[in-house]
Amino acid sequence: MGAVRRDRIVRSGMRGQKGVELAQSVQILGVRVDDVTMDEALNHAQQMAAQGGAHQVVTVNPEFVMRAQSDLVFRQVLDEADLAIPDGQGLLWAARVLGTPLRERVAGSDMAPALAELSAREGYRLYLLGAAPGVAEKAADVLQSRYPGVQIVGTYAGSPALDEEDEIVARIVAAQPDFLLVAYGAPAQDLWIHRNQPRLQVPVAMGIGGTLDFVAGVRKRAPAWMRRIGLEWLYRLMQEPSRWRRMLALPRFAVRVAEFKFMGRRNAS
Numbered sequence: 001m002g003a004v005r006r007d008r009i010v011r012s013g014m015r016g017q018k019g020v021e022l023a024q025s026v027q028i029l030g031v032r033v034d035d036v037t038m039d040e041a042l043n044h045a046q047q048m049a050a051q052g053g054a055h056q057v058v059t060v061n062p063e064f065v066m067r068a069q070s071d072l073v074f075r076q077v078l079d080e081a082d083l084a085i086p087d088g089q090g091l092l093w094a095a096r097v098l099g100t101p102l103r104e105r106v107a108g109s110d111m112a113p114a115l116a117e118l119s120a121r122e123g124y125r126l127y128l129l130g131a132a133p134g135v136a137e138k139a140a141d142v143l144q145s146r147y148p149g150v151q152i153v154g155t156y157a158g159s160p161a162l163d164e165e166d167e168i169v170a171r172i173v174a175a176q177p178d179f180l181l182v183a184y185g186a187p188a189q190d191l192w193i194h195r196n197q198p199r200l201q202v203p204v205a206m207g208i209g210g211t212l213d214f215v216a217g218v219r220k221r222a223p224a225w226m227r228r229i230g231l232e233w234l235y236r237l238m239q240e241p242s243r244w245r246r247m248l249a250l251p252r253f254a255v256r257v258a259e260f261k262f263m264g265r266r267n268a269s
């Protein structure tokens with residue numbers, strides 16, 4: 001638990017159960033986060049695509065970690081993910097405080113367009129699921145003009161409601177994507193992927209929160225300087241004040257990390 005660096009590893013080329021190289025990971029309040037850079041994360045995605053089968057990528061941020069403290073199903077989904085990228089400056093701060101620094105923030109909102117770029121270059125097939133009606137189509141247009149040749153083999157808003165699952169799964173299976181990006185917000189999107197991957201068998205499925213809104217230009221992302229100094233949350237709060245309740249998770253996270261560090265020290269002495 002906590003600050004233990006767990007060597008799931010494999011810089012030396014060992015392979016995990018599904019044959020994909022595993023990343024070195026750290027534990028933040030009991031939640032696994034892989035210490036990958038963006039380049040390495042994209043490499044993992046390529047390995048998973050080459051290998052086929054069903055894999056899941058999760059974008060761990062402080063809200064995820066706090067939710068996983070009480071929601072054990074969500075925690076298990078995060079734990080079973082094939083790749084858990086460090087999304088959020090708060091997570092990098094926590095890792096540093098706990099003595100197991102992560103090298104780089106890999107935001108899902110950056111990785112999703114990077115997967116589109118990779119798809120354009122390597123011929124992977126991309127499917128965009130979620131967001132409000134029309135947004136995925138708009139995002140697809142933007143990605144197509146930004147990365148000419150990218151094969152977007154489907155877009156669909158749908159919803160994470162159980163009674164829509166069969167229809168959505170059928171659509172995706174028919175489209176045969178290599179990468180599936182799901183924008184239903186956390187934890188719904190991550191639970192949705194976990195529940196449906198046995199039927200979907202998409203090589204890489206990833207929950208991407210509000211990314212389609214950003215790509216489509218429906219919502220603005222915080223400017224780079226705010227992201228760099230860890231103020232993305234403030235920008236989002238200013239844009240959507242109704243998020244304040246959800247955002248209480250952030251100070252709670254900071255307190256828990258500080259407590260953990262203090263208790264860890266006390267135990268060690």
Ligand code: UDP
Nearest residue numbers: 130131132159160183184185186209210213
């Ligand atoms: N969303 C959706 N269906 C739902 C709930 C959410 O399509 O039932 C979409 C919503 O339109 C938005 C995304 O999921 O595009 C969630 O964005 P949010 O910023 O809340 O996610 P976060 O990044 O905080 O996980």
